[in-house]
Amino acid sequence: MLKYQQIAIEIEKFIEDHTLQQGDKLPVLEKLMTQFEVSKSTITKSLDLLEKKGVIFQVRGSGIFVRRHKRKGYISLLSNQGFKESLEDFNITTKVIELEVRKPTQEAAHNLNIEPDNDVYYVKRVRYINGQTLCLEESFYNKSIITYLNKEIVSESIFNYIREGLGLKVGFSDLYLRADKLKEEEAKYLGLKKGEPKIYVETIFHLTNGQPFDFSKVSYNYEQSQFFIQANSHFL
Amino acid sequence: MLKYQQIAIEIEKFIEDHTLQQGDKLPVLEKLMTQFEVSKSTITKSLDLLEKKGVIFQVRGSGIFVRRHKRKGYISLLSNQGFKESLEDFNITTKVIELEVRKPTQEAAHNLNIEPDNDVYYVKRVRYINGQTLCLEESFYNKSIITYLNKEIVSESIFNYIREGLGLKVGFSDLYLRADKLKEEEAKYLGLKKGEPKIYVETIFHLTNGQPFDFSKVSYNYEQSQFFIQANSHFL
Structure with a gap:
């Protein structure tokens, strides 16, 4: 598994551990870089992956938000x-x-x-x-x-x-x-x-x-x- | 519409005009850059968009291929x-x-x-x-x-x-x-x-x-x- 994939999993886990809800804001990029001890390019790739997976959405100039969809059992x-x-x-x-x-x-x-x-x-x-x-x-x-x-x-x-x-x-x-x-x-x-x-x-x-x-x-x-x-x- | 989106549409049109089939190989990156007169970063973004849209798939070290799925009327x-x-x-x-x-x-x-x-x-x-x-x-x-x-x-x-x-x-x-x-x-x-x-x-x-x-x-x-x-x- 590549570094950015691993970080993506950790961010997903962070969202679950803190039971964040749809629309909740994640820390800004710089903070995520510090928190997960990775470069900007890695964290950007992790976030892109999570966006593709439907775990977050990014709003230009506004931030990174949690995307929660799951009705159970689907x-x-x-x-x-x-x-x-x-x-x-x-x-x-x-x-x-x-x-x-x-x-x-x-x-x-x-x-x-x-x-x-x-x-x-x-x-x-x-x-x-x-x-x-x-x-x-x-x-x-x-x-x-x-x-x-x-x-x-x-x-x-x-x-x-x-x-x-x-x-x-x-x-x-x-x-x-x-x-x-x-x-x-x-x-x-x-x-x-x-x-x-x-x-x-x-x-x-x-x-x-x-x-x-x-x-x-x-x-x-x-x-x-x-x-x-x-x-x-x-x-x- | 941004440049890379416009180029993505042109590549899609290229695929249709040449009635390329699933698995057909597209020209290499350098050739696409010349053909559409854009930078490497633009063509890369266009290709990523087309991959997300399911129009192509990229195989590392091997090339860019056409992805054709459509049964009509779906x-x-x-x-x-x-x-x-x-x-x-x-x-x-x-x-x-x-x-x-x-x-x-x-x-x-x-x-x-x-x-x-x-x-x-x-x-x-x-x-x-x-x-x-x-x-x-x-x-x-x-x-x-x-x-x-x-x-x-x-x-x-x-x-x-x-x-x-x-x-x-x-x-x-x-x-x-x-x-x-x-x-x-x-x-x-x-x-x-x-x-x-x-x-x-x-x-x-x-x-x-x-x-x-x-x-x-x-x-x-x-x-x-x-x-x-x-x-x-x-x-x-």
């Missing part, structure tokens, strides 16, 4: 780390339905940018939050990148394994989200009725080098799942 | 500019159901961070995409910030008016999203049946100084609306 759609993190106060468990090496569907091959005869790991899981069904997930991992998975790994956080076990760097992802009615089989897995609502999210996850490595299709139990997104104003 | 949940922009190829129209000055609900007062006896503009609208219902929207605008609205304004893009008519700077926003079943009244407005799915989004919009000015509750027609989100890897 899944962050921007955090790219699997949702174990946004739901860390909850007990997330996993039931593996299927795990096998196979050829990709046409849709998966297209989204992973691979040939139809390349291999993928296909993983189908139901995830639970505090014992209630949270979602039904189908994922296709490009096997030439994610070279090995087993049942134990996919029972836990696959993304932790990808980062720490395989040493890969998870980069950006593209999410496509809509609502639909549950099909019979989905409803069965989620303990709901056919025709009830679902949130359906397709995600293409890329490494930092831009290679897609995971195409996932997730149907969420509408009674258990809610999402939050922080949008910034850097869009023209 | 509403960007990150663009903070109202959705007229993400749906610019479509014909968006608006029917105003209600527009009046009133006291906020408790929920609206809480989210706008105002007192119950402050005034808000309450706006209820149905929006249409190519003649089909897209969503039912209820918004509460803090009247001490959004000092004037009329029927003509709310028939069009309120955000354009806020920026250009009132000269306010729209900053960050917090979105909360879930699926639910349509209630009878909502279904009626959307031309759907009670109990059918909806995407329900609450948003708190802030000025760049952090003041919340709009709390909106939108129920989307699930048949007409799909959303995309680009997530970056700047999260630890």
Whole structure:
């Protein structure tokens, strides 16, 4: 971890320890430099990172302010780390339905940018939050990148394994989200009725080098799942 | 508009004009500096902005690459500019159901961070995409910030008016999203049946100084609306 990332974590911790609220002002730049014993360029990078993460906002000529958003129990759609993190106060468990090496569907091959005869790991899981069904997930991992998975790994956080076990760097992802009615089989897995609502999210996850490595299709139990997104104003 | 923002738009146009695809490499930094006749610091800021916008991704030591995500017709949940922009190829129209000055609900007062006896503009609208219902929207605008609205304004893009008519700077926003079943009244407005799915989004919009000015509750027609989100890897 780089220095500015570490300082960003410390500033975040400072905000939490002092239970600062949305709109509360942080110490000025010079004071933060002294407090955390770092250079101006480091503290500036830390603050930029925290602004991107939605932890603070900076108002030119006015100061640095706390940005607090969280309603408890919402899944962050921007955090790219699997949702174990946004739901860390909850007990997330996993039931593996299927795990096998196979050829990709046409849709998966297209989204992973691979040939139809390349291999993928296909993983189908139901995830639970505090014992209630949270979602039904189908994922296709490009096997030439994610070279090995087993049942134990996919029972836990696959993304932790990808980062720490395989040493890969998870980069950006593209999410496509809509609502639909549950099909019979989905409803069965989620303990709901056919025709009830679902949130359906397709995600293409890329490494930092831009290679897609995971195409996932997730149907969420509408009674258990809610999402939050922080949008910034850097869009023209 | 600042120089680097203008250059960012030109680079984006360059990508479109050359119909570059995801993963295509852009010219190196030096070449871009020459091509757009700007300094290194300007081009760096332009590229950072484009990376935030999800138009490119940069791989250290390797280059600058095009990031293409768009499936047509998806509403960007990150663009903070109202959705007229993400749906610019479509014909968006608006029917105003209600527009009046009133006291906020408790929920609206809480989210706008105002007192119950402050005034808000309450706006209820149905929006249409190519003649089909897209969503039912209820918004509460803090009247001490959004000092004037009329029927003509709310028939069009309120955000354009806020920026250009009132000269306010729209900053960050917090979105909360879930699926639910349509209630009878909502279904009626959307031309759907009670109990059918909806995407329900609450948003708190802030000025760049952090003041919340709009709390909106939108129920989307699930048949007409799909959303995309680009997530970056700047999260630890």
